[in-house]
């Protein structure tokens with residue numbers, strides 16, 4: 183195992199190489215570009231003997247890997263923002279065809295107005311397509327989760343596509359030390375895909391063609407049941423991964439200092455790192471606060487949230503996007519998960535960091551203060567004020 | 576933890592400088608974190624890069640607004656806003672400049688350092704005389720002025736991660752280390768400059784939609800320019816290629832059909848010079 187200082191994007195590329203992907207198809211878009219540039223380099227210099235398809239759009243990129251995956255290949259693609267939106271139709275195809283495509287997504291704001299900043303609008307808008315969705319907090323988690331996703335996605339009990347997302351710039355272009363496992367270790371953890379090809383060259387067949395209502399319902403229900411099997415599969419995969427690497431990313435909803443907490447903030451992605459430091463500071467000041475990280479958004483970790491809610495009075499949810507419903511998407515999912523549970527703590531939504539705004543320690547401390555206050559509003563937009571000091575020249 | 580903010584222009588290597596510092600600090604046993612902020616992704620546009628160095632995993636994933644050190648790769652950027660933001664009394668400002676550090680335009684309570692990284696880069700043949708690559712010379716100066724990283728770690732990082740001319744880049748780092756000039760803080764009186772928070776209220780300060788209510792013609796992209804096109808009209812064939820290719824519409828055609836560069840919009844990208852079939856456009860350095 184070697185430590186390399188690398189970006190979140192290169193953590194995606196290294197993971198795809200270590201997974202020995204056989205087909206890559208991608209179309210470049212900021213801030214994803216360096217993922218596929220690095221993979222092209224690996225293919226060109228022979229380190230990764232894969233087919234690299236240059237395509238004319240994201241739609242074709244996903245179509246290509248869906249087809250290759252249906253033929254039994256292990257595949258990879260990556261995109262961001264508008265590119266992911268252009269893939270939307272094919273996202274449904276990938277899940278409906280039950281192909282275990284793994285995709286890296288750099289979370290970037292959606293236009294208009296034009297922006298390249300971190301924001302979850304792009305992937306949150308795909309939560310209903312049948313893809314597994316992991317949101318990474320660090321470059322290490324990016325690399326490890328991509329590897330874990332191949333195991334989960336290809337598991338016969340699951341056979342669903344998976345995306346591993348990382349925050350634009352806060353991970354995609356941040357370099358930090360990453361443990362890169364040896365190829366022997368990865369080969370043992372992730373053997374070659376069991377070539378259970380759906381389509382076989384020379385054997386004429388149609389995939390995804392017309393069905394009547396009865397079969398259609400059956401296929402949709404199959405996807406739903408496959409989604410239910412992701413959580414137990416993740417648990418087994420993560421246990422095996424931890425045994426081999428010593429690293430455990432804590433399942434779908436890792437928590438921090440929640441044991442005796444009255445108020446817990448639910449975070450996603452890079453905001454979690456900063457929030458952990460804030461929790462320590464507030465704890466020193468005597469506040470009983472904790473945090474939980476939504477590492478997995480699809481399937482949604484309903485049971486883990488319910489057991490967290492059993493001991494907590496108030497839950498704040500940090501939404502790094504807004505979906506124009508009553509609350510942001512993460513808060514809506516948290517509420518929905520808890521409504522049918524036995525404990526129903528107050529749930530308040532905090533919209534922050536959208537369009538690439540910094541989620542600072544002070545901003546997070548203010549969320550805890552609002553959560554602790556007399557009547558936390560349903561939704562609080564945290565950063566409508568201009569920042570104190572700007573560093574964008 | 577040390578927080579360092581780099582200011583440069585797209586294409587000048589601020590992001591590479593910050594990443595190289597992170598690699599060097601890692602070899603020194605530190606836990607680094609480096610990332611860029613791009614306003615507009617274009618050559619010549621101001622670029623900021625952030626580097627944190629700590630003894631343990633960094634527990635912040637935000638921009639650096641209270642830097643301990645500000646590094647400026649091009650002195651012209653000192654005129655642009657934002658470079659000094661949040662630098663506290665006693666903080667270090669390092670500028671690539673021929674000037675005496677005491678004459679750098681900075682509040683008197685800031686420690687100032689200057690290094691003529693441009694001359695060092697040119698002497699070692701890094702980049703072109705027109706567009707020298709100054710980042711290794713600047714990092715050498717940073718090592719000397721701040722002690723944030725050791726020179727030998729920097730040299731090892733250059734060997735490993737700089738693909739082009741590692742020997743010359745190492746020499747530039749050593750020269751930068753030796754040539755940096757320091758001026759101490761004069762007084763420590765004023766608080767760091769902080770812009771007051773401002774609340775945006777929909778309908779009051781924002782238009783109804785994401786509409787820029789000014790013409791793009793008012794945007795002075797000329798502020799990004801380090802080189803300027805000069806057209807030898809005697810050899811110009813009036814093919815209009817330069818007019819067609821200029822990404823900022825900075826070239827107009829006069830009544831005779833000859834190109835005229837509108838310097839208030841020209842950002843100095845040099846595309847016109849590359850595209851001109853008879854090669855009549857020369858890019859010359861701005862004074």
Ligand code: SF4
Nearest residue numbers: 821841842844845847
């Ligand atoms: S250098 Fe040439 S192409 Fe570039 S902005 Fe100026 S006039 Fe236009």
Ligand code: SF4
Nearest residue numbers: 811812814815817851
């Ligand atoms: S491209 Fe060159 S030759 Fe053609 S109009 Fe411009 S300056 Fe003249």
